[in-house]
Every structure is written in C-alpha cells, then in structure tokens.
Amino acid sequence: MPAPENRFKARLAAGETLIGAWVGLADPYLAEITATAGFDWLLIDGEHAPNDLRSILSQLRVVEASASLPLVRLPMGEDWAIKQALDIGAQSLLIPFVESAAQAAHLARAVRYPPDGHRGVGAALARASRFSGIPDYLATADAQIWLGVQVETRRGLAALDEIVATEGVHGVFIGPADLAADMGHPGDSAHPEVRAAIADALARIAAAGKAPGTLFTRRDEAAWALAQGARFVATAIDVTTYAAAIRAAAAEGLALKPAR
Template structure:
C-alpha cells in the first residue's frame, strides 16, 4: 500500500487552476466550516495565525475529510519543523521568505527521505504512515509531497530564475504584502511598481513550468493573476471575512435600537 495520493499535487500536475482560501482563525471548528464552502484548497496558516503543531493537526484532520485539499504554511523552513509537519500527515507545504536557490535546495532535501534528502525516518510511529498501517510509506512518500516556496522580497525576485531551476520545488508563491513593504510601499498593493513586479514574476514562474500562486482578496487582482497563468490562487481569508460579516451584522443590529 503506497502513501495517499496528494490531491493538490495531482490536480496541479494535471494543469488545473485551483482556487483557495486562507485559514487563519486557528480553530478546527472554524476550519471545518470553511471546508464546507467548496474551495479547491485551504491554506492552514502557521506563520501569521496563532497555530502550533497540535492545532495544525486538528485542522488538517477536518480539511482532509472535505473536498478541499489542505496546504500547510509553516512559519519557517527549519528541517525539524518540516519533519514534524510531514509526520502529522501534511503532504503540501508552503515555506515563506525564500531568497536563494541554496535555500530552496535545502527545503527540497528536508521533505525527502535519504538518500535523496534528510527527512528524519520516524514515520512508523506517525500519523503520516497511518501509524505503520502503510507498509510502503518510506518508498512512496516523497512522490506525494508538494513543496511550494514563497518569494516575497526584492532579493527573492532578483534570483527567481535560479530558484525556479531547483528540482523538487513544485510551486512558487508570490507574497504581495511583504513584497510591497520590501519595495518601500507598505500597504500599497496596487502601486504600479508592485503590480508590475508581481505580474512579471507570475509570468516567469509559469514559463518555467512550475505552478505560480498568490493570495489576492481583490477580485480584479485575482482575475489578473489567473489570466497571467497563476494556478493556485487564494481569494479570501477566513479572519477578515468573518470580521467584516460580524461587524456588518452588529451595525445592522444596533441600528434597530430606538
């Protein structure tokens, strides 16, 4: 019995464009509600959301039971953190702030077992192997791991071509907010220079044959990203969606007061 099929990886490999959402509330019950919405993929955020390994695991469980494919974003690309995320069953990882091909190569090694990498061999006691119920896990796990790297600084863009040559990097995600800030335009995601850099980067990624991704909550920007060839695009964030809806509900309710 091989490792489970990674639906996110196989659908991207088939050339699909996948629309997703950011899951940042840090709660499995909330993640389960989002998982009923029908998105192609959901990003469980360990970088900017109040998550630890156990809360990521609880959200991973509920998303896996839905039609949405889970992707886990770690706060950093440390080998030990990647090992733990893979062992709890994450098959698609997104790693922030990648700024060199050497860094990307290190990440590739971290998601692969020896002799092709340096992922620690301990899955026999882990959820990833169904606690040893998948006898062929060690031999088949590498093929089902999807690795995405975030390029979100000028330094990263400067070496984007080099990062794209790294075998084992499956996708490159452009981080608009960090990139805008690094370019000297914090909060100005629609600044012409930021927009030009993002759209050019997406086209370069697509030309390399790797999947380009981005988070755009603005529909026009999201539409442009898809038109430029981006194939994993998140269009909303649970935190801001809930915040906007509950504030609107409060305003409407309070307006009823005599």
C-alpha cells in the same frame, strides 16, 4: 500499499487552476465550516496565525475530510518543523521568505527521505504512515509531497530563476503584501511597480514549468492574477471575512435600537 495520493499536487500537475482560501482562525470547528464552502484548497496558516503543531493537526483532519485540499504554511523552513508537519500527515507545504536557490534546495532535501534528502526516518510512529499501516510509506512518500516556496522580497525576485529551477520545488507563491512593503510601498500591492514585478514573476515561474500562486481577496485583483498565469490563487481569508461580516451584523443590529 503506497502513500496516499496528493491530489493538490496531481491537479496542478494536470494543468488545473485552483482557487483557495487562508485559514487563520486557528480552530478546527471554524476550519470545518470553511471546509464546507467548496474552495479547491485551504491553507492552514502557521506563520501569521496562533497555530502550533497540535492545532494544525486538528485542522488538517477536518480539511482532509472535506472536498477541499489541505496545505500547511509553516512559520519557517527549519528541518525539525518540516519533519513534524510531514509526520502529522501534511503533504503540501508552503514555506515563507525564500530568497536563494541554496535555501530552496535545502527545503527540497528536507521534505525527502535519504538518499535524496534528509527527512528524519520516524514514520513508523507517525500519522503520515497511518501508524505503520502503510507498509510502503518510506518508498513512496517523496513522490506525494508538494513543496511550495514563497518569494516576497526584491532579493527573492533577483534569485527567482534559480529558485524555480531547483529540483523538488513544485510551486512558487508570490506574496504581494510583503513584496509591496519590501519595494517601498507598504499596504499598496496595487502600485504599478509592484504589479509589474508580480506579473513578471508569475510569467517566469510558469515558463519554468512550476505552478505560480498568490493571494488577492478583491475579485478584480484575483482575476488580474489569474490572467497573468497564476494557477493556485487564494481569494479569501477567513479572519478578515469573519471580521467584516460580524462587524456588518453588529452595525445592522445596533441600528435597530430605538432612539433615546
């Protein structure tokens, strides 16, 4: 019995364009609600959300039970963190702030078992192998891992061609907010200079045969990114969606109070 098929990886490899959302509320019940919405994929965020390994695991379980495909973003690309995320069953990882081919190559080795990588061999007690229930896990796991790296600085853009050429990197996500800040336009990812850099990066990623991704929550901006060739695009963030909805609900409710 082989490792489970990574349908996110398979669908991107088949040329599909996938729409997703950020899951940052750090709670499995709320993640389960988001998983009923119908997004192609959901990213469980460990970088800017108060998640730890156990809370990521709890949310991974409920997303796996839905039609949405789970990704996990770690706060860093440390070997031990990658190993733990893979062992709990994550098959698609997104690693932030990659700025060199050497860094990308190290990450590609971290998600693979020896002799092609240096992922620690402890799957016998891991959820990923169904607790030793998948006898061929070690031999088949590497082929089902999807590694995405985030390029979100000028230094990363300068090394982009080398990063996308790295074996074992399957997708590159352009982070518009961090890139805008690094380019001197904090809070303005719509700045013409930033837009030009993003468009150029998406085209270069696609030309290299890798999947380009990004995040824009405004419909017109997401449509623009898709027109530039992005193939995995987040169009919503659960935190901001909930915050906006509950504030609007509060305003509507408070407006019903009789005048004093």
